[in-house]
Amino acid sequence: MLRHQQGREGEDLARQFLERQGLTFVEANFKCDIGEIDLVMRDRRCWVFVEVKYRTLDDFANILEQIRPAQCQRIRQVAQLYVIQKRLNEHLTPMRFDVVAVVDALEQLYWLEDAF
Template sequence: MSRKDMGKDGEDLARGLLERHGLEHVESNYTCDMGEIDLIMRDTDTWVFVEVKSRSNEQFASVVEQITAAQCQRIRRCAQLFLIQQNLNEHVTRMRFDVVAIVMDYEQAQWLQDAF
């Protein structure tokens, strides 16, 4: 399986997991000059910006350990731009940043709410 296919499959699994927990899908693969947000969801009155990390296995490092501070900062900046484009005030709007880590070999998903 290619990295692109694994990423797409992981995002689909993550979306399904979040929807089963009551979140509403808004957008996938939102891109801007600063980067990309894998999934944008709504959890009642909260915007949820989701980073999905998919790996075939955890042989070298856990999936969650592979998220860098720079990556978190890029996602935050993209989220701010998204909210501006939606005519929402980022200082008033409730938002959080979640991570869904997928290990494809074991079909495991770990959802970390308010991860960064």
């Protein structure tokens, strides 16, 4: 399976999982010049920006180690642009950054709320 296709499959699984946890889907793959956010969700009044990591092997720790500080900063910047583009009040918009790791080989998902 192509890497891009695997990534989309992982995002779909993560979306379905988060919806079962009570979050509401807003948008997938929000892109701008500096980066992309895999999923934008709502958890009650909180906007949740989700980074999805898809792997075929069970190496959860390795997945989290792959999210470097520079990537966290870039995701935060993209989220700020999202808030501006969607004309949300950035001072009154609670935001959270989650990570969902999808491990295909074991058909498991790991959800790390407020990861960074």
